[in-house]
Amino acid sequence: MKAFYLIKNGNSEKAFELRDLKLEEPGEGEVTIEVEAFGLNFADVMARLGYYKACPSLPTVIGYDVVGKIIKKGRNVKDLEIGQRVTSLTRFGGYATHVNTNHNGVVPIKDDTDAGVALALATQFSTAYYAAEYSMNLQKGEHILIQAAAGGVGTALTQMAKRKGCIIYGTAGSEEKIEYIKNQGVDFPVNYRKQDFYEYIKAQKGEKSMDAIFDSIGGNYVKKGLKLLAPGGRLAMYGAAQIAGNSDKKSIFRQLKVLFGFGKYSPTQFFGNSQALIGVNMLQIGDFKPYILKKCMTDVVDLYNKGEINPVVGKVFDAQDLAEAHNYLQQRKSVGKLIVKW
Numbered sequence: 001m002k003a004f005y006l007i008k009n010g011n012s013e014k015a016f017e018l019r020d021l022k023l024e025e026p027g028e029g030e031v032t033i034e035v036e037a038f039g040l041n042f043a044d045v046m047a048r049l050g051y052y053k054a055c056p057s058l059p060t061v062i063g064y065d066v067v068g069k070i071i072k073k074g075r076n077v078k079d080l081e082i083g084q085r086v087t088s089l090t091r092f093g094g095y096a097t098h099v100n101t102n103h104n105g106v107v108p109i110k111d112d113t114d115a116g117v118a119l120a121l122a123t124q125f126s127t128a129y130y131a132a133e134y135s136m137n138l139q140k141g142e143h144i145l146i147q148a149a150a151g152g153v154g155t156a157l158t159q160m161a162k163r164k165g166c167i168i169y170g171t172a173g174s175e176e177k178i179e180y181i182k183n184q185g186v187d188f189p190v191n192y193r194k195q196d197f198y199e200y201i202k203a204q205k206g207e208k209s210m211d212a213i214f215d216s217i218g219g220n221y222v223k224k225g226l227k228l229l230a231p232g233g234r235l236a237m238y239g240a241a242q243i244a245g246n247s248d249k250k251s252i253f254r255q256l257k258v259l260f261g262f263g264k265y266s267p268t269q270f271f272g273n274s275q276a277l278i279g280v281n282m283l284q285i286g287d288f289k290p291y292i293l294k295k296c297m298t299d300v301v302d303l304y305n306k307g308e309i310n311p312v313v314g315k316v317f318d319a320q321d322l323a324e325a326h327n328y329l330q331q332r333k334s335v336g337k338l339i340v341k342w
Contacts (some may be wrong), residue, residue, distance in 0.1 A: 001020065001021040001023055001097050002018055002096065003061045003093075003096035004016045004019075004061065004322055005060065005061055006019070006055075006058055006059060006060055006062050006095075007059045008279055009058070010048075012048060012323040012324075012326035012330075013121070013323045015217050016322055016323065018039075021096050021097070023096075023099075026072050026073060026076045026100045029076055029104070030074045030101060030103065030146075031072065031073045031100070031103055031106055032070065032072035032073070032098060032100050032103065033069065033070055033086065034068045034070075034071045035066045035067070035068040035094075036069075036115055036342060037067050037116070037337065037340060038065060038095055038096075038340055039063075039064070039116075039119035039120070039122070039151070039340075040329050040338040040339065040340060041064055041065070041123055042082060042151075042239055043064060044062055044063065044329070045188065045330045055201070059082060060092065061093045061095050061200075063090060063092065063093060063096070063099075064094055065123040066087075066094045066322075067085075067115045067118040067138055068085070068086065069083060069084065070083065070084050073340065079142040080103055085111050086106050086108050087107055087128070087301070088101055088122060088296070089101070089122050089123065089286060089293065090105065091286065097342055099277070102286070104290035104293055105286050105297055106242060107121075107301050109301060110143075113304075115339060116313030117122045119337055119339050121301055121311060124153045124156045125295050125309060126282060126293070129224050129296045129300050130282065131157065131236050131238060132161065134292070135319060136236055137276045138212060138327075139164065139165055139231065139292055140164055140165035142166050142167070143167045143205065143209060143230075144161055144166050144168055144211060144213075144214070145168075145169045145197070145212075145214070146158060146169070146170045146214045147171050147173055147197075147214060147217050148216050148217060148332075150170075150173075150177040151334065151336075152314075152334075152337045153239075154214075154216070155337075156311070159184065159185065159309050160309075161308075167191065168185060169186070169197075169210070170189055171192045172192070173193050175191065177275075180335050182241070186280070198239075201228055207227055208226045208227075208228065208229065210230060210235075211224070211232070211234075212234050212235075212236070213229060213236070214238070215235060215236065216239035222235065222237065231273045231277070232274050235276070235278065236280050237278070238280040265277070311336070312336030312337065313337050313339065314334045315338070315339075317341070319340055321340075325340055
């Protein structure tokens with residue numbers, strides 16, 4: 001058994017080391033998965049750079065989603081069987097050939113399901129489903145804004161919102177990505193490198209015009225977004241990618257700039273306008289409401305099997321190219337889901 005250990009923060013070429021992995025027997029509610037591939041998420045980049053507070057002390061194995069087969073299971077695991085091919089959320093430990101994880105974050109998939117699709121369902125689509133259905137309760141005809149709409153969660157949110165009959169505004173950082181999000185169903189695409197999204201939407205629809213906003217960037221994107229939020233509107237945050245930037249060096253000044261960029265808020269402005277500012281973190285949902293995590297994952301796999309959603313795999317890397325994969329994601333070159341295969 002092998003795993004890529006995060007041994008130091010910073011440059012991806014020096015951050016990881018392939019080591020032998022000693023894995024304990026699965027606990028009461030756990031299964032052991034033999035991993036065929038694992039996913040890359042922006043939280044991985046944040047952990048590598050030292051910005052992710054939940055990351056265990058180094059050296060550690062990060063990674064939040066895997067696809068593979070169950071080879072062992074602990075007592076009290078009744079809903080899964082040895083030999084099943086599954087997609088799974090993991091609370092770290094995913095960058096490995098084998099991982100133990102709680103059965104509530106594990107869902108069976110068909111043997112012919114593409115590995116990248118399976119990983120996107122576990123993380124990006126489950127996150128989007130929870131945000132759209134549970135947190136935001138999207139309604140037909142609502143005007144919504146999706147930041148970073150070409151990313152994994154952005155793609156999933158676009159498909160979820162389209163199913164609901166929403167009018168979608170979406171941001172992306174290149175003309176290639178603009179075409180991509182158009183094809184995914186974004187009605188009003190905005191290239192944020194050429195045009196300020198706030199000014200564009202204000203000109204198109206006016207201030208206080210968005211019923212729901214999904215933000216993975218943070219900082220002043222949230223501040224501007226709140227200006228666009230209509231009475232009764234909701235803004236969901238599920239990341240703060242602006243903190244990472246394109247540098248491998250951790251910068252307290254960049255952190256402070258982003259944090260101050262959020263602005264200051266009072267509860268009165270939210271109840272006065274019947275608005276909501278919502279955080280989405282599926283690791284916390286898995287820890288404290290595992291039955292909801294299981295429901296979200298089961299529902300998105302079912303939607304995929306019915307042909308109602310279609311995850312996009314942006315790029316597949318070999319395990320030996322993990323550092324390159326991290327750089328690709330950090331530089332925001334990707335669309336859809338990035339995966340790493342053993």
